[in-house]
Amino acid sequence: MKPLLLRGNARALPIADESVDLIVTSPPYFGLRSYQDGGEHYMGQIGAEASPREFIDALIECTREMTRVLKPTGSIFVNLGDKYSGAQGQTQINIGGRKHMTDTAATWRQTNPRRTGIPNKSLMLLPERYRVACVDQLDLVARAVLVWSKPNGLPESVTDRVRRSHEDWVHLTKLPRYYADVDEIRDPPSGYTRPNGTGREPRGGQKPRKMLDATNPRGRVPGSVWEIPTQPLHAPASLGVDHFAAFPMEWPRRLITGWCPPDGVVLDPFGGTGTTALVATMLGRRGISLDLSADYARLATWRAGDAKERARAAGVDATNVSPEIPGQTALFPNEASA
Numbered sequence: 001m002k003p004l005l006l007r008g009n010a011r012a013l014p015i016a017d018e019s020v021d022l023i024v025t026s027p028p029y030f031g032l033r034s035y036q037d038g039g040e041h042y043m044g045q046i047g048a049e050a051s052p053r054e055f056i057d058a059l060i061e062c063t064r065e066m067t068r069v070l071k072p073t074g075s076i077f078v079n080l081g082d083k084y085s086g087a088q089g090q091t092q093i094n095i096g097g098r099k100h101m102t103d104t105a106a107t108w109r110q111t112n113p114r115r116t117g118i119p120n121k122s123l124m125l126l127p128e129r130y131r132v133a134c135v136d137q138l139d140l141v142a143r144a145v146l147v148w149s150k151p152n153g154l155p156e157s158v159t160d161r162v163r164r165s166h167e168d169w170v171h172l173t174k175l176p177r178y179y180a181d182v183d184e185i186r187d188p189p190s191g192y193t194r195p196n197g198t199g200r201e202p203r204g205g206q207k208p209r210k211m212l213d214a215t216n217p218r219g220r221v222p223g224s225v226w227e228i229p230t231q232p233l234h235a236p237a238s239l240g241v242d243h244f245a246a247f248p249m250e251w252p253r254r255l256i257t258g259w260c261p262p263d264g265v266v267l268d269p270f271g272g273t274g275t276t277a278l279v280a281t282m283l284g285r286r287g288i289s290l291d292l293s294a295d296y297a298r299l300a301t302w303r304a305g306d307a308k309e310r311a312r313a314a315g316v317d318a319t320n321v322s323p324e325i326p327g328q329t330a331l332f333p334n335e336a337s338a
Helices: 052-069 104-111 126-138 250-259 275-282 294-305 307-314
Strands: 004-007 020-025 070-080 092-095 098-101 141-149 166-173 198-200 209-211 225-227 265-268 286-291
Touching: 004 294, 020 052, 020 250, 052 070, 052 126, 070 126, 070 141, 070 250, 126 141, 126 166, 250 265, 250 275, 265 275, 275 286, 275 294, 275 307, 286 294, 294 307
Parallel strands: 004 286, 020 070, 020 265, 141 225, 265 286
Antiparallel strands: 070 166, 092 098, 141 166, 198 209
């Protein structure tokens, strides 16, 4: 089975109401770069708005669509980066192991403190503004903020603040109760045990109590900080895609395992290179990837059929995997035909 790859706008998802179990996505960041098809900037792309307020408004419009297609038992996970006010000059950033350069003039127009009202050199607090808007405007439940700690992030040429080495993911739901199977992604057990009935020293005149061992043999519930390295993506030069932003496969792998039922549907409305949908498919779910860019659609199509990319998504050794040949038997056990 292969993921369903669609070309379309996240503001108007071509998907039925309440048909998706899990949404895992990373929208384009504000004022980062111009996404292009065939070397030409295309209209309607998120992140190219004239101001932070318009950017958040556009994200909320897209999130409203996500909420429409999400089942009542579903979850939404959104990865969003921040930006500094008054950023001047060309800035080099690292996404998925690849270097990209921002558009200097556009960045200055979008982050000019006189236009935004945000003090020079201040974080624009875009992830926070987005989360508040989701709760206030869409009545979503903000269940958690996950911190993506990047052990292999690039250094920054700053001397008066700490280097940025993390990004945020927010976990949103429609209802207080929803599908979750966190047992499947628990941290490994520490080996600590306490004999049943062991007492603790009473404090402040309290009576002695006997405590039962509360240690779960499957390990601890994951914390809110996940250290996951960035993961480069090497696409064939013949595709003609100069740059792309792919988050590590480990992110959708953990989120899908923990918050999507085994036969569920996973959607990425900013599908990009198709990472989320590909991982979902290799985990036995139905993966759907949607993106406005024809270049990214071509790249995602290559990944969906490439044996080594599929092996990486499945978490198996891809070193000696041969390229997929039309009509060959399934590469992985129990894999249905597309």
